[in-house]
Amino acid sequence: MSIRSALRAATAVCLITTCGAFADTITIATVNNGDMIRMQGLTDDFTAKTGHEVEWVTLEENVLRQRVTTDISTSGGAFDIMTIGMYETPIWAANGWLVSLDDLPAEYDVDDILPAMRGGLSHDGTLYAAPFYGESSMVMYRTDLMEAAGLEMPEAPTWEFIAEAARAMTDKDNEIYGICLRGKAGWGENAAFITATANSFGARWFDENWTPQFDTQPWADTLNFYIDLLNDAGPPGASTNGFNENLSLFQQGKCGMWIDATVAASFVTNPNDSTVADKVGFALAPDTGLGKRGNWLWAWALAIPAGTQNEAAAKEFIQWATSKEYIELVAEKEGWANVPPGARVSLYENPNYQEVPFAEMTLKSIQSADPLNPTVDPVPYVGVQFVAIPEFAGFATEVGQEFSAALAGQQTAEEALAKAQAITLDAMEAAGY
Amino acid sequence: MARSVTSRRKALNTLVAWTIGLLIFFPILWTILTSFKTEAQAISDPPVFLFFDWTLENYAVVQERSNYMRFLWNSVIIAGGSTILGIIIAIPAAWSMAFVPSRRTKDILLWMLSTKMLPAVGVLYPIYLIFIQFGLLDNRFGLVVVLMLINLPIIVWMLYTYFKEIPGEILEAARMDGASLKEEILYVLTPMAIPGIASTILLNFILAWNEAFWTLNLTAVNAAPLTAFIASYSSPEGLFFAKLSAASTMAIAPILILGWFSQKQLVRGLTFGAVK
Numbered sequence: 001m002s003i004r005s006a007l008r009a010a011t012a013v014c015l016i017t018t019c020g021a022f023a024d025t026i027t028i029a030t031v032n033n034g035d036m037i038r039m040q041g042l043t044d045d046f047t048a049k050t051g052h053e054v055e056w057v058t059l060e061e062n063v064l065r066q067r068v069t070t071d072i073s074t075s076g077g078a079f080d081i082m083t084i085g086m087y088e089t090p091i092w093a094a095n096g097w098l099v100s101l102d103d104l105p106a107e108y109d110v111d112d113i114l115p116a117m118r119g120g121l122s123h124d125g126t127l128y129a130a131p132f133y134g135e136s137s138m139v140m141y142r143t144d145l146m147e148a149a150g151l152e153m154p155e156a157p158t159w160e161f162i163a164e165a166a167r168a169m170t171d172k173d174n175e176i177y178g179i180c181l182r183g184k185a186g187w188g189e190n191a192a193f194i195t196a197t198a199n200s201f202g203a204r205w206f207d208e209n210w211t212p213q214f215d216t217q218p219w220a221d222t223l224n225f226y227i228d229l230l231n232d233a234g235p236p237g238a239s240t241n242g243f244n245e246n247l248s249l250f251q252q253g254k255c256g257m258w259i260d261a262t263v264a265a266s267f268v269t270n271p272n273d274s275t276v277a278d279k280v281g282f283a284l285a286p287d288t289g290l291g292k293r294g295n296w297l298w299a300w301a302l303a304i305p306a307g308t309q310n311e312a313a314a315k316e317f318i319q320w321a322t323s324k325e326y327i328e329l330v331a332e333k334e335g336w337a338n339v340p341p342g343a344r345v346s347l348y349e350n351p352n353y354q355e356v357p358f359a360e361m362t363l364k365s366i367q368s369a370d371p372l373n374p375t376v377d378p379v380p381y382v383g384v385q386f387v388a389i390p391e392f393a394g395f396a397t398e399v400g401q402e403f404s405a406a407l408a409g410q411q412t413a414e415e416a417l418a419k420a421q422a423i424t425l426d427a428m429e430a431a432g433y
Numbered sequence: 434m435a436r437s438v439t440s441r442r443k444a445l446n447t448l449v450a451w452t453i454g455l456l457i458f459f460p461i462l463w464t465i466l467t468s469f470k471t472e473a474q475a476i477s478d479p480p481v482f483l484f485f486d487w488t489l490e491n492y493a494v495v496q497e498r499s500n501y502m503r504f505l506w507n508s509v510i511i512a513g514g515s516t517i518l519g520i521i522i523a524i525p526a527a528w529s530m531a532f533v534p535s536r537r538t539k540d541i542l543l544w545m546l547s548t549k550m551l552p553a554v555g556v557l558y559p560i561y562l563i564f565i566q567f568g569l570l571d572n573r574f575g576l577v578v579v580l581m582l583i584n585l586p587i588i589v590w591m592l593y594t595y596f597k598e599i600p601g602e603i604l605e606a607a608r609m610d611g612a613s614l615k616e617e618i619l620y621v622l623t624p625m626a627i628p629g630i631a632s633t634i635l636l637n638f639i640l641a642w643n644e645a646f647w648t649l650n651l652t653a654v655n656a657a658p659l660t661a662f663i664a665s666y667s668s669p670e671g672l673f674f675a676k677l678s679a680a681s682t683m684a685i686a687p688i689l690i691l692g693w694f695s696q697k698q699l700v701r702g703l704t705f706g707a708v709k
Contacts, residue, residue: 027654032668037498055654058665063649070650074561078570078653188669243670248476261670273473273672 023051024313026080029068031061031300034266035133035340036083038330039321045329046320052313061188072097072305080314084129084303086120086371090388092303093123099304099311101127101318108319112344117299120371120382129301130322133263134342136365137196137295139283140250140268141257142276145169145176149256159200159225159286159294162257166233169256178233180255181226184242185404187396192296192385193259194403195396198222200287200294204375205387205424210433212424214399214417223413227406239408251275259285261298262365265358266337282361284368290376296385297369299342342366395427461685467678468492475674491679499662501683508658508687510573511648512641515580516634519588522581524630527592528618532601542593545586553583553646564651571653579651580641587640588633595629596622631698635691642688659684 030036036058043054057079059067068082072092084092092098104110110118110127117131139157146153149168154161166178182193195205203218213219230238233256235249243260247267250258251274258264271277285295302321304314320326324346330339336352341362347353348363374384381387386396399420406416467475469487495501530538560579561570569575599622607621623630645660652661666673666680692699 029653032665032673033671040498057653057657057661059649059661060664060667061669063664063667067650070557070561074558074565076561076565076570244668244672247672248478251473251476252478254478263670267671 023053024310025053025055026310026313026317027055027057027078028081028083028302028317029057029059029064029079030083031064032058033263033300034338036300038334038338039132039326039340042326042329042333046317049320050313050316052316054317075307077305077307077309079305080308080310081302081304081317083132083300085301086297086299087383087386087388087393089121089129089301089303090123090382091390093126093128097306098128099306099308099315101130101304101315104130104315104319108323109346112324112346114343114345114366116297116366116369116371117343120297121299121301129299129303130318131299131301131343132322133340134297134299134366135261135263136297136342136362136369137193137260137285138262138265138361138365139257139259139285140265141165141281141283142169142253142255142279143281144279145256146281153281153283156284156293157286159197159288162259162286163225163229163233166229166257170233175254176256177235177249177254178256179229180235180241180246180249180258181230181238182242182246182260183230183234183239183404183407184245185397185400186242187386187393187400189242189400190403190407191396191400194222194226194400196285196296196385197226197294199292199375199384200285200290201225202288202290202292202376204377204379206379206381206428208378208380210380210428212421212428214421214424219417220413223403223406223417226403227413230407239404259294262342262358262362265362269357282358284361284365292374292376293368295365295369297366297371298385389431391427391431395424398423461689464678464685465682467675468682470675472672472675475678476672491675492683494676495666495679495683499665499680501662504657504659504662504684505687507573507652507656508642508660508684511576511580511656511658512638514573514577515584515641516637518577519581519585519637520630520634523585523588523592523633524618524623526589527596528622530589530593531596531599532604542590545589549583549586557650560647561651570651571656573656576648576651576656576658579647580644583644583647584637584640588637591633591636592626592629595626595633599625628698628701631695632701635695635699639688639692 030040040056040058043056047053064083065088068079068084069088070076071078072082089098113127113131114134117134118127121127121129121131139153139162141153146165146169149165151161151165151168153165157165162179168178170176170178182190184190198204198219201218201222203216203222204213207213235241235254241249243264246255246258246260247264249255250264250268253276258268265280265282268274268280269277274280285293287293302318304311304318308314322343324344327339327344327347331352336350337356339347339353341347341359348359353359369384371382371384381389386392402411402416402419402423405411406413411419466482468491469489470481470485471488471490474481474485530542564570564572564575567575603625604617604621607617612621643660645664648658648660649664652658663677663680663684666677
């Protein structure tokens with residue numbers, strides 16, 4: 001063998017082994033929903049571009065939350081990327097559990113991320129999770145029923161109008177209910193909806209000294225309004241209805257209005273699943289004229305746990321999955337209505353996407369939510385429909401149970417609020433606030 | 434006259450038994466039926482029972498999205514391994530408690546059972562940290578050990594109840610004939626207790642197959658069994674009931690078939706000693 005061919009062979013071996021060393025297998029924990037499943041189906045594109053393989057662990061949202069929280073708080077290292085939300089990101093970042101995403105390359109165009117999303121996924125001005133898709137909440141309503149009631153939905157309705165329209169649209173004999181809202185207990189279920197609504201009534205969870213505020217008039221107004229509205233114009237058993245139950249009712253034509261996640265717009269307008277697909281209109285979440293609307297803000301985002309062995313490959317994946325190119329890839333394969341919404345400004349500037357019926361209202365809803373200033377009066381916390389402190393999920397679920405019991409008629413709104421005040425006060429004292 | 438009353442009562446008993454049986458089985462039947470519906474049919478109101486366009490689409494989607502065989506294989510290894518390991522430890526333990534009891538035997542039995550009263554989540558963090566320390570996260574052997582420990586009190590209790598029914602004199606006779614302890618347990622006690630051991634094995638296999646706390650919390654990719662397979666099709670934001678039902682049907686099918694073929698042993702084992 002000549003020296004030249006020996007060198008060639010050595011170079012080839014070197015290249016192969018080097019390539020091997022750079023091709024990693026990353027494990028990603030994620031939730032089960034349409035956008036995430038679509039991403040899993042397109043993983044081959046990522047592997048073709050980078051050589052990295054991907055293993056998926058898909059779990060139901062609450063199972064996932066428990067699973068990844070256990071793993072990251074013990075430095076378990078089971079995952080290289082975790083799908084987390086706006087609630088976890090600032091808390092985990094403050095604990096030093098997440099890898100900063102501030103060094104993403106210029107072509108990623110981090111400034112293209114919607115400001116509300118970027119703010120909610122940052123800690124001390126540093127981005128710790130990249131939004132895969134974002135959502136707010138808005139009013140979805142039946143245009144035919146609204147017309148039959150002789151009313152016209154404004155783009156930015158008040159709660160007063162919503163209540164009037166809901167009562168006018170209700171026809172209980174024919175199982176048509178003017179309004180469907182979340183009633184099922186849980187911090188991400190009824191507590192999320194009622195907290196966002198309370199923001200628009202001028203209520204807040206805590207004052208600036210972290211004192212619970214359930215004993216104030218705005219909270220009494222919020223809860224009484226919510227319970228009266230659902231009792232008069234809501235479906236039976238509303239206290240056990242969550243997103244899926246209301247989606248099912250709306251798709252079967254039994255709800256006049258439904259105020260919930262913007263992501264539901266693509267479901268209710270899909271003619272394969274919805275019987276009312278061509279009769280749905282959209283409006284901003286209502287307000288009471290105090291300057292805050294009753295809509296929330298949420299993002300499912302991809303974050304890298306500190307200490308992962310595959311940080312570089314994980315970053316490459318996040319760049320791929322949350323890039324403009326990925327959105328175009330989905331549009332090409334599945335159509336513009338199926339691209340992950342609510343993450344990038346450029347998506348809403350795209351003329352193709354502007355033709356999607358719910359695109360504009362989704363953007364306006366997201367833009368009208370401000371996680372850093374969520375309430376009329378100042379608060380010491382971040383988060384619109386939650387309070388970004390570790391204790392919140394626990395006591396908010398208990399508070400949600402009290403609200404749900406009040407809606408079911410087991411206690412009055414005043415009793416529920418008194419218990420909510422006591423629960424929150426105890427929890428905050430125990431946490432040392 | 435007496436005969437007609439008896440046969441009428443028999444018919445009534447049969448009717449009541451069938452009604453209760455069908456009521457208990459109905460959720461499983463509904464899951465199986467839903468797995469053949471479209472997502473829209475799955476949530477339709479009023480619900481459709483049998484007259485809908487049957488489709489295999491959900492099964493196709495589930496097959497395409499998930500590696501079912503990997504989950505199934507993990508379930509078989511974890512449930513089978515933990516049951517076998519549990520039986521190997523429980524037979525000598527139950528033997529000593531049944532035939533050479535001490536003053537504290539009853540207390541020990543109760544203490545063993547008391548470990549089942551602790552909510553699993555209460556020890557999640559200690560177990561998780563131990564698993565990290567020993568490199569057992571997402572490892573089938575780790576799960577075999579944990580599930581064996583969880584089910585051990587039940588295995589010991591079941592075998593103890595069974596062994597108590599066997600006359601100690603037979604074992605004494607074997608000893609007098611020169612049988613060693615090992616021979617006594619292996620060749621005299623075990624063959625006599627085969628029906629009890631079989632039903633214990635079956636019940637524990639089913640318990641381990643259905644265990645959905647540790648199997649979800651201690652696995653990721655490599656050791657994830659069918660419980661994780663089901664969890665990947667559940668969603669609080671989006672209607673996936675038909676696909677979830679298809680995944681559930683695929684996950685319970687093996688254990689349902691096993692239960693069907695071994696129902697006699699199961700019932701005999703579970704009702705043993707119930708009427709005394």
